[in-house]
Amino acid sequence: MARVPRIHRPGERHHVTNRTSRDFPAFLDDADRKFFLWLLSELYERFKVEIEAFCLMTNHYHIVAEADLEQLARALHRVGFLYTQYFNNRHELRGPLFSDRFFSSPVNDPEYHANAVRYIHRNPLAIDDEMDLASYEWSSHGAYLGLRPTHWLGTRPTLELFDNSVEQFRDFVEDDKHDLWIPSLTDIQKTVARMYFASPGEVIEYEPRRPNLGLQMVFLLASELLGTPTTALAKLAGLSETTARRLLKRAQSARSENADFSYLFGQAVTDIGRVPELPAWWENSWQL
Numbered sequence: 001m002a003r004v005p006r007i008h009r010p011g012e013r014h015h016v017t018n019r020t021s022r023d024f025p026a027f028l029d030d031a032d033r034k035f036f037l038w039l040l041s042e043l044y045e046r047f048k049v050e051i052e053a054f055c056l057m058t059n060h061y062h063i064v065a066e067a068d069l070e071q072l073a074r075a076l077h078r079v080g081f082l083y084t085q086y087f088n089n090r091h092e093l094r095g096p097l098f099s100d101r102f103f104s105s106p107v108n109d110p111e112y113h114a115n116a117v118r119y120i121h122r123n124p125l126a127i128d129d130e131m132d133l134a135s136y137e138w139s140s141h142g143a144y145l146g147l148r149p150t151h152w153l154g155t156r157p158t159l160e161l162f163d164n165s166v167e168q169f170r171d172f173v174e175d176d177k178h179d180l181w182i183p184s185l186t187d188i189q190k191t192v193a194r195m196y197f198a199s200p201g202e203v204i205e206y207e208p209r210r211p212n213l214g215l216q217m218v219f220l221l222a223s224e225l226l227g228t229p230t231t232a233l234a235k236l237a238g239l240s241e242t243t244a245r246r247l248l249k250r251a252q253s254a255r256s257e258n259a260d261f262s263y264l265f266g267q268a269v270t271d272i273g274r275v276p277e278l279p280a281w282w283e284n285s286w287q288l
Contacts, residue, residue, distance in 0.1 A: 019060035
């Protein structure tokens with residue numbers, strides 16, 4: 001199957017992550033981490049890629065970078081190649097280290113920009129949920145707070161979102177009250193039920209001879225906002241996977257051809273709120 005092309009907007013900001021391809025640690029000690037950060041530090045001079053945030057975990061890394069996507073892809077290919085060569089030589093290993101294709105999500109509004117940096121800086125809590133984030137040496141959080149000056153890190157665009165207040169930024173990252181709400185299938189179902197003046201159970205009822213636009217709306221929202229697979233949609237409504245796939249296609253057509261349906265879809269997206277864009281493998285990816 002052909003790969004879906006990446007969204008390309010020159011000069012855009014991106015949230016990028018990649019993990020090891022063989023569930024093997026990407027960093028075995030501090031020397032490995034320091035070498036990886038040195039590679040990142042060269043990216044602006046070589047590719048005009050400015051790193052604005054980063055976090056190194058055990059089997060994956062995150063960055064926020066401002067760059068043309070083509071240049072970013074070239075830069076990360078170089079980082080991956082050189083780091084893998086170094087890592088294998090140093091630890092007497094062979095073969096690829098990182099997945100061959102990194103995940104990237106455009107960061108094209110201030111709210112998502114702030115939350116992407118917050119998400120990255122809070123990653124170490126997966127290791128220890130009581131960790132002092134400022135003490136984690138392998139993320140850019142300490143650099144933002146002035147604890148570990150990093151000359152190559154572009155902190156200014158993010159801090160400008162907080163009126164250049166380091167204290168406001170620190171509170172936003174470290175206080176649990178700012179946690180993002182990530183909707184579930186049930187939340188989508190309830191939102192659609194309110195829109196169609198029905199109960200949550202009624203909007204997922206299926207009758208072959210009576211089209212249920214509420215059910216189609218649930219399927220479309222779940223597919224596009226949460227990346228819910230067809231198997232899960234089928235299970236939600238008690239349908240066969242073939243029927244669920246057919247209903248999802250009808251919903252996609254309705255959004256293009258039915259102005260009322262398209263309007264309600266946009267309203268539902270607004271009501272549900274922004275969903276963090278993460279790769280499908282993310283939930284079960286931790287190797288701490």
